[in-house]
Amino acid sequence: MSRQSRAAALFTHPLLWTALLIAVLPFVAGANPFAGQGGFVDIATTMIIFGLFASGFNLLFGHVGELSFGHAMFFTLGAYVTALYTKGFNVQVLGLTLQHGAAGNMVIALVLSLIFALLWAWLLARIIVPRSSGIYFSMITLAFAQVIFFITYRWNELTGGEDGMQSIARPQIFGIEWMNSSAHFYWFAAAVVFVTLCVLYWIINSPFGSVLHAIRENKQRARFLGYDVDKFRVNAFVLSAAFPAVAGWLWTYFQQAINPDAGSIEYSGNVVMMSLLGGSQTFLGPILGAALYHELQNGVSQATKYWEAWIGVVFVVFVLIGPRGIMGLIDDVRHYGIANAVRRLFSRRARVQTDLVEELPPLDEPVASEVSR
Amino acid sequence: MAYIFKTEKLTRRFSGFTAVNAVSLEIPEGGVRTIIGPNGAGKTTFFNLLSGLLPPSEGRIWFREREITALLAYQRARLGIARSFQITNIFGRLTVYENVRLAVQAVHDGRANFFLPERRLGNLADKTDRVLRDVGLYEAREARAENLSHGDQRRLEIGLVIASDPPVLLLDEPLAGMSPAETHETVDLIQRIAPGRTILLVEHDIDVVMAISTTITVFQTGQVLATGTPQEIRANEAVQRAYLGELA
Numbered sequence: 001m002s003r004q005s006r007a008a009a010l011f012t013h014p015l016l017w018t019a020l021l022i023a024v025l026p027f028v029a030g031a032n033p034f035a036g037q038g039g040f041v042d043i044a045t046t047m048i049i050f051g052l053f054a055s056g057f058n059l060l061f062g063h064v065g066e067l068s069f070g071h072a073m074f075f076t077l078g079a080y081v082t083a084l085y086t087k088g089f090n091v092q093v094l095g096l097t098l099q100h101g102a103a104g105n106m107v108i109a110l111v112l113s114l115i116f117a118l119l120w121a122w123l124l125a126r127i128i129v130p131r132s133s134g135i136y137f138s139m140i141t142l143a144f145a146q147v148i149f150f151i152t153y154r155w156n157e158l159t160g161g162e163d164g165m166q167s168i169a170r171p172q173i174f175g176i177e178w179m180n181s182s183a184h185f186y187w188f189a190a191a192v193v194f195v196t197l198c199v200l201y202w203i204i205n206s207p208f209g210s211v212l213h214a215i216r217e218n219k220q221r222a223r224f225l226g227y228d229v230d231k232f233r234v235n236a237f238v239l240s241a242a243f244p245a246v247a248g249w250l251w252t253y254f255q256q257a258i259n260p261d262a263g264s265i266e267y268s269g270n271v272v273m274m275s276l277l278g279g280s281q282t283f284l285g286p287i288l289g290a291a292l293y294h295e296l297q298n299g300v301s302q303a304t305k306y307w308e309a310w311i312g313v314v315f316v317v318f319v320l321i322g323p324r325g326i327m328g329l330i331d332d333v334r335h336y337g338i339a340n341a342v343r344r345l346f347s348r349r350a351r352v353q354t355d356l357v358e359e360l361p362p363l364d365e366p367v368a369s370e371v372s373r
Numbered sequence: 374m375a376y377i378f379k380t381e382k383l384t385r386r387f388s389g390f391t392a393v394n395a396v397s398l399e400i401p402e403g404g405v406r407t408i409i410g411p412n413g414a415g416k417t418t419f420f421n422l423l424s425g426l427l428p429p430s431e432g433r434i435w436f437r438e439r440e441i442t443a444l445l446a447y448q449r450a451r452l453g454i455a456r457s458f459q460i461t462n463i464f465g466r467l468t469v470y471e472n473v474r475l476a477v478q479a480v481h482d483g484r485a486n487f488f489l490p491e492r493r494l495g496n497l498a499d500k501t502d503r504v505l506r507d508v509g510l511y512e513a514r515e516a517r518a519e520n521l522s523h524g525d526q527r528r529l530e531i532g533l534v535i536a537s538d539p540p541v542l543l544l545d546e547p548l549a550g551m552s553p554a555e556t557h558e559t560v561d562l563i564q565r566i567a568p569g570r571t572i573l574l575v576e577h578d579i580d581v582v583m584a585i586s587t588t589i590t591v592f593q594t595g596q597v598l599a600t601g602t603p604q605e606i607r608a609n610e611a612v613q614r615a616y617l618g619e620l621a
Contacts, residue, residue, distance in 0.1 A: 217464040225479040226450035
């Protein structure tokens with residue numbers, strides 16, 4: 001590789017842009033330069049936590065082509081496990097007393113969150129992945145997410161039911177309450193998110209990741225090359241659950257409270273929206289999408305209480321004119337120049353090529369002609 | 374003689390219609406074995422049964438002394454049974470290079486590695502380049518597969534099939550829809566890769582079939598009508614009545 005192309009590769013490296021985005025977000029998130037108002041660090045924290053959540057979801061959606069409509073279950077699992085570990089609990093299950101006192105080790109909380117989320121994901125994956133794909137897969141993941149949601153919603157003694165749990169302490173570092181400042185917590189979360197995203201980037205660009213792309217493009221071909229497609233899909237599902245679990249762990253510490261909303265259909269749907277807004281076939285897409293989503297939420301909710309409707313409108317417009325998301329638009333500008341990219345945006349022919357339908361998994365994979373002709 | 378495939382009363386029915394009917398066949402190792410027959414004779418279904426795309430309704434299949442009737446498609450591919458499809462079957466939105474690299478990687482020990490970057494997987498890149506040169510697509514390696522011409526896409530699929538260096542190739546109408554020039558190049562390619570392998574071919578172009586086959590098997594209504602060298606098949610009266618006669 002020449003020095004020039006190496007420099008270009010570095011300049012366009014997604015992890016560089018991820019780091020830049022994370023570095024500037026606390027200064028621009030929710031900022032209003034006309035009113036002389038700077039960024040809100042708490043909005044930025046929400047953005048990066050959801051950026052991590054959406055990126056993990058997108059490992060399955062953008063890279064394997066499977067739409068899970070229940071990924072909030074892993075987010076909420078990570079969040080509740082952290083909350084329960086931190087606050088302690090004392091419940092009766094089938095005559096047994098389950099008991100745990102309050103504890104404060106954030107590493108143990110993280111490991112427990114991951115163990116629970118991964119175990120649950122592995123169990124689910126073994127059951128549903130070989131049996132379903134396409135729309136059926138989406139519906140079954142949604143159903144299992146509802147199971148987790150109702151457990152957190154109804155099991156009052158353990159989870160606090162509808163109210164959830166409050167006043168959860170942020171972790172201390174060597175006995176110092178450094179993280180109680182919003183800005184400090186942001187940089188802690190930023191470090192965790194960035195390192196975790198590096199791992200994700202690594203996975204996507206590994207041999208394993210390229211097989212996922214092959215499966216997304218053509219399951220049958222992958223099978224006939226000798227890949228055990230279902231095994232790869234199971235592993236991708238389990239891996240993609242790890243990232244929402246880490247995000248959930250951060251979320252509990254950030255909010256210092258947790259309620260069943262974290263596992264709701266709304267949260268599952270939001271990450272789909274974020275991935276599509278940013279561009280689901282790219283690494284940066286879901287992170288950008290999460291930032292944009294919360295920026296819109298903040299901006300529009302100040303103007304009207306019907307902000308969700310307006311975000312819906314933005315989403316529809318995006319899907320209609322730019323189904324490859326922001327990253328798709330940036331890509332077009334780089335390839336065709338600004339004028340031509342705008343023209344492509346409104347041209348029917350370009351749109352046909354990048355149809356949303358192409359991005360969503362097919363209802364069922366095509367079967368080669370069965371009867372000899 | 375050592376056989377590469379053996380079938381015993383292999384049968385496949387589709388809701389009442391029997392596409393392959395109790396075929397017992399032994400296919401010896403080596404050479405180009407072409408399966409011909411009129412439309413609906415069961416040629417492609419027979420391929421689908423051998424490669425594991427379809428489970429048989431009845432009967433058994435052996436591959437080199439090993440029964441493979443119950444093996445899934447990917448397990449048979451691992452054993453070295455590679456196939457191409459009647460309708461081009463490639464990774465359309467990946468580049469030509471990625472297409473072939475995935476095929477090479479499929480038989481590599483590090484194929485499912487999470488953490489090694491691709492460039493660290495030994496000779497993956499070298500092998501990929503070699504296959505690309507073999508099928509004459511080295512210059513087009515950065516192109517997206519879906520943007521290739523039809524003939525190049527067919528050749529890319531042959532590249533996917535030979536990339537894992539399999540002992541057996543099942544090529545289902547590799548020449549379909551090709552121009553005369555493309556046909557000529559592809560026939561050359563098939564003859565170049567044939568030594569040391571067993572090639573099973575379904576093909577309609579009778580001139581090509583006569584030129585490159587070592588043995589021809591004629592299918593009719595799901596059964597084997599005749600097997601023999603091109604000369605024997607040409608001289609066989611039953612075959613002439615059933616099939617060749619139409620073309621004369």
